[in-house]
Amino acid sequence: MPRLWLVNQFANTPELPGHTRQYEVAAGLVQQGWAVDVFASDFNLTQRRYRRLRFPQLWSSERPAGIHWSWLWVSPYKGNDWKRQLNMASFCVHLLLRLLLVGFIGRISGGGPDLILASSPQLPAAWTCLWIARALGVPFVLEIRDLWPQVLIDQGGKSQRSAMVRLLAWMEHQLYSGAHSVVVLAKGAETYVEERGARHTTWLPNGPDLDLFKLQALTADTSVFTVLYAGAHGDANALDNVIEAARLLEQTIASNIRFIFIGDGPEKQALILQAEGLANVHFENPVPKAQIPALMAKADAILLSLRDVPLFRYGVSPNKLYDAYALGRPVITTVAGAINQEVEEHRVGVTAPPGDPQGLAIAIEKLASTSRIEREAMAQRARHLAETTYSRQRINARYNELLREVIAE
The missing domain is CATH 3.40.50.2000 (Glycogen Phosphorylase B;)
Structure with missing residues (x-):
């Protein structure tokens, strides 16, 4: 042995x-x-x-x-x-x-x-x-x-x-x-x-472990569209950009969109202060990896956010993106380069340029207004990508x- x-x-x-x-x-x-x-x-x-x-x-x-x-x-x-x-x-x-x-x-x-x-x-x-x-x-x-x-x-x-x-x-x-x-x-x-x-x-x-991250039906609740971010709250994650996108969405008719941030990091307290007064933003403590599949399955979309750093255009392999693929959850990404390109090429979600809160707000609103039939098709394509590649x-x-x-x- x-x-x-x-x-x-x-x-x-x-x-x-x-x-x-x-x-x-x-x-x-x-x-x-x-x-x-x-x-x-x-x-x-x-x-x-x-x-x-x-x-x-x-x-x-x-x-x-x-x-x-x-x-x-x-x-x-x-x-x-x-x-x-x-x-x-x-x-x-x-x-x-x-x-x-x-x-x-x-x-x-x-x-x-x-x-x-x-x-x-x-x-x-x-x-x-x-x-x-x-x-x-x-x-x-x-x-x-x-x-x-x-x-x-x-x-x-x-x-x-x-x-x-x-x-x-x-x-x-x-x-x-x-x-x-x-x-x-x-x-x-x-x-x-x-x-x-x-x-x-x-x-x-x-x-993802496909035995843990199994394909899950989309949520039945149509009154709220939940965007989940689960991961580090650091400078590289550019979550300040996401908070500003949430602020723009709260000011529009897309008031049914809710953001949940799970995790911790050096920027978390500053982000909580930035989000004061926003009813559509909620922060939660980090959880063990074993609980992540169930939490992600409750969301309508999974968010991946990074700053516009040259290295991130070719040199990242984000766990949560592939976990979302396996669960069959549409993704929202703001990672210029290979990640955004993959999401667009395989039609498994929506993308926005990094550091562009208005572009991100438009992309999220577009996904939230996408028909359930098309989001289910996204889920199937994402699961196939998880099975064949990741x-x-x-x-x-x-x-x-x-x-x-x-x-x-």
């Missing part, structure tokens, strides 16, 4: 808020004959608090879905300051000490890993895993969720000459050139990583093939 070590600082199990890609991949690989160890931080990214560990515990383990899951201690942080960098550094140090110790003991006893898979966006942790793999003499595979440091340049306004960007670019090149294979979640990212040294790339996007079952099967190919070399 091959053994895989899978590392992502922000990995979650389904009862926690946040992304669960590593859990879903690991559980799928266990079903296909792998022994999988996942190493993640116990400090939850969404809630900014420890979920399992209590002082002075440094780690704990459990076995969800047959996975050997290790929760590691890291230093806490609240905002995007030096404490966040310390948080990342502490995870790297903990990884280095624990994985080297466990790995060398495993080599003696025959229980070490056959392969290490590290998932970004945390490049320092992935870079640490590259050197752990080399020390243990096992192959290394890199999964790229977000393109660091490019996102810091395009979205964060960092200079390419800044010390942080240059350090991350150096790590990035070492990772791409040192990995046996680089898995990209966004199809458009393949060229990016190849230009920076990747020898072999594979596109394995985010995608299903978690297809992605996990391809992951199994890829990783077995790597260890067979």
